[in-house]
Amino acid sequence: MTTFNFDEIIERRSTGSLKWNYYDEDILPLWVADSDFKCAPAILSGISERVEHGILGYQIPSMNNSATAAVVSWLWRRHSWQIKAEWVVWVPGVVTAVNGTCRAFCKPGDKVLIQEPNYGPLLDAPELNNLIKETVNTCMKDGRWTFDFDDLERKASDPKARMFILCNPMNPCGSVLTADELARIEAICLQHDVMLCSDEIHCDLILDDVSHIPAGSLSEIGSQCITIMAASKTFNIAGLASSYVIIPDEKIRQQFIQTTISMQLWVNVLGMIATEKALTECDDWYESQLDYLRGNRQYLKQAFKSIDGFDYKPAAATFLAWIDASTLDAKDVHQYMLSKGVGPTAGEDFGRPNFTRINFACPRSYLEQAIERLT
Numbered sequence: 525m526t527t528f529n530f531d532e533i534i535e536r537r538s539t540g541s542l543k544w545n546y547y548d549e550d551i552l553p554l555w556v557a558d559s560d561f562k563c564a565p566a567i568l569s570g571i572s573e574r575v576e577h578g579i580l581g582y583q584i585p586s587m588n589n590s591a592t593a594a595v596v597s598w599l600w601r602r603h604s605w606q607i608k609a610e611w612v613v614w615v616p617g618v619v620t621a622v623n624g625t626c627r628a629f630c631k632p633g634d635k636v637l638i639q640e641p642n643y644g645p646l647l648d649a650p651e652l653n654n655l656i657k658e659t660v661n662t663c664m665k666d667g668r669w670t671f672d673f674d675d676l677e678r679k680a681s682d683p684k685a686r687m688f689i690l691c692n693p694m695n696p697c698g699s700v701l702t703a704d705e706l707a708r709i710e711a712i713c714l715q716h717d718v719m720l721c722s723d724e725i726h727c728d729l730i731l732d733d734v735s736h737i738p739a740g741s742l743s744e745i746g747s748q749c750i751t752i753m754a755a756s757k758t759f760n761i762a763g764l765a766s767s768y769v770i771i772p773d774e775k776i777r778q779q780f781i782q783t784t785i786s787m788q789l790w791v792n793v794l795g796m797i798a799t800e801k802a803l804t805e806c807d808d809w810y811e812s813q814l815d816y817l818r819g820n821r822q823y824l825k826q827a828f829k830s831i832d833g834f835d836y837k838p839a840a841a842t843f844l845a846w847i848d849a850s851t852l853d854a855k856d857v858h859q860y861m862l863s864k865g866v867g868p869t870a871g872e873d874f875g876r877p878n879f880t881r882i883n884f885a886c887p888r889s890y891l892e893q894a895i896e897r898l899t
């Protein structure tokens with residue numbers, strides 16, 4: 525197996541990176557979910573070859589059969605989900621697809637259920653589309669975040685509830701929903717005629733020995749689901765605006781496509797190439813990165829044990845550490861972190877001000893610096 529150097533320090537500030545230009549220079553940025561790892565060689569050479577062609581005009585994503593075939597084979601190889609090529613709809617981004625789903629299937633005044641804590645732009649989607657947001661509580665059970673299913677059931681039973689936006693694996697909590705949990709969600713949604721839209725952008729970043737079950741593969745509700753995925757987080761190509769939505773049902777798919785056509789969602793030409801390469805030629809890099817991330821997660825787990833005020837319970841998935849800082853001796857957790865020179869994402873952005881979220885997809889030396897600053 526080829527070895528890859530995830531310890532390499534690569535300067536990013538000069539590239540206009542969001543992650544590296546958001547905070548002042550003296551703050552170590554460990555926030556937005558992109559990684560500081562160089563992309564896999566096959567992705568970079570695939571992009572270079574396409575650039576060599578010299579013309580980068582509009583493309584018809586559905587004619588890019590090899591990129592779609594890459595998605596089909598990846599989902600089968602990695603998630604045992606057999607899909608058909610025609611179920612795949614390419615879009616520039618996952619958040620765009622969630623907003624498109626809200627517009628396509630809900631009418632003003634409908635209620636949209638969404639778990640909290642959650643990624644901010646997902647929490648914003650219902651209201652951006654003139655819909656009523658109903659948050660569903662997430663709670664800690666046996667050291668792992670799960671749903672408050674009574675809360676979900678209660679809110680789904682409201683006749684105005686039209687859709688549930690699920691985020692699985694959870695961001696920021698990192699849990700991967702089990703078959704039982706998904707079966708309960710499926711039963712509740714079916715019983716109350718609530719549509720399921722599942723953001724699964726983190727599904728290829730599973731660090732523990734658990735399986736991700738795509739919503740679209742569920743036996744009863746699956747065919748009616750909108751499942752949204754991307755190679756963007758896993759392969760560090762988020763700036764290349766390319767994601768894919770799996771919609772088995774022809775009518776639902778056409779309704780989604782008609783709505784998104786009006787939004788002119790051109791998919792990035794290079795993003796599709798990068799996604800295809802990621803899903804077909806980067807297994808070594810992918811496995812090595814997962815190992816490196818496991819090492820980073822373990823490092824943080826150990827390190828936080830000896831720092832008062834932080835309770836970090838590592839989760840099964842994502843490169844995001846969701847840390848309870850409610851016992852920290854500070855009025856404002858985020859300001860405290862910044863005052864120490866560490867720039868996480870504020871817990872408040874996810875709906876939980878007493879938490880902080882650290883992105884550990886970076887060279888381990890950055891985490892060592894962060895811990896030194898916090899100690």
Ligand SMILES: Cc1ncc(COP(=O)(O)O)c(C=O)c1O
Binds near residue numbers: 556557617646723
């Ligand atoms: C759960 C989740 N969904 C969506 C996104 C953003 O996806 P995109 O950039 O494709 O809109 C993120 C980014 O961190 C995320 O964590």
